[in-house]
Amino acid sequence: DSGVTQTPKHLITATGQRVTLRCSPRSGDLSVYWYQQSLDQGLQFLIQYYNGEERAKGNILERFSAQQFPDLHSELNLSSLELGDSALYFCASSVGGQGAREQYFGPGTRLTVT
Amino acid sequence: EDQVTQSPEALRLQEGESSSLNCSYTVSGLRGLFWYRQDPGKGPEFLFTLYSAGEEKEKERLKATLTKKESFLHITAPKPEDSATYLCAVWSGGSNYKLTFGKGTLLTVNP
Numbered sequence: 001d002s003g004v005t006q007t008p009k010h011l012i013t014a015t016g017q018r019v020t021l022r023c024s025p026r027s028g029d030l031s032v033y034w035y036q037q038s039l040d041q042g043l044q045f046l047i048q049y050y051n052g053e054e055r056a057k058g059n060i061l062e063r064f065s066a067q068q069f070p071d072l073h074s075e076l077n078l079s080s081l082e083l084g085d086s087a088l089y090f091c092a093s094s095v096g097g098q099g100a101r102e103q104y105f106g107p108g109t110r111l112t113v114t
Numbered sequence: 115e116d117q118v119t120q121s122p123e124a125l126r127l128q129e130g131e132s133s134s135l136n137c138s139y140t141v142s143g144l145r146g147l148f149w150y151r152q153d154p155g156k157g158p159e160f161l162f163t164l165y166s167a168g169e170e171k172e173k174e175r176l177k178a179t180l181t182k183k184e185s186f187l188h189i190t191a192p193k194p195e196d197s198a199t200y201l202c203a204v205w206s207g208g209s210n211y212k213l214t215f216g217k218g219t220l221l222t223v224n225p
């Protein structure tokens with residue numbers, strides 16, 4: 001158990017809909033990272049937040065957005081969903097915010113878009 | 115564009131048969147290289163960070179090494195519980211850094 005929690009574990013929704021994925025980092029960690037993992041693309045870094053502020057941006061689509069709240073939990077919002085958005089979404093956390101430090105991953109949310 | 119290539123894609127070993135996994139990379143300004151282990155349906159588990167060529171790190175049966183073009187994950191006398199997908203990732207760039215993962219090597223260790 002990494003100490004990172006993600007909810008929900010599974011999510012099934014229809015094309016065009018909007019969903020919110022939630023992540024709580026390990027106690028004491030200030031950085032949260034979001035990833036998308038699909039069979040063909042592998043693990044793709046989406047975005048990092050550090051202590052409430054966006055720190056780095058990867059391959060995140062404009063239809064996706066994230067935020068980190070004062071209690072350090074983070075949410076990833078996915079809108080206008082397409083079939084290709086079906087994937088595992090992971091959240092990870094780390095202590096520092098300078099760059100991509102060693103990260104501790106949550107169990108993931110499996111999103112299925114039908 | 116940063117590229118990370120892991121080989122082989124899949125590796126099957128007998129218990130006790132040592133081998134190495136390769137991660138070759140092309141990045142502008144390597145800041146660090148990470149190795150993770152991922153079990154099916156679970157999040158990656160951090161193993162090592164390497165920061166500069168020549169650096170080595172060990173943990174139980176695993177040893178990671180780094181050169182200017184590639185990293186190796188050496189597995190000595192593997193056990194069935196070492197079966198997993200091993201991912202490497204490279205961190206490059208400045209304040210808006212890049213983090214690029216390879217597609218992984220699926221390791222199966224047979225008893």
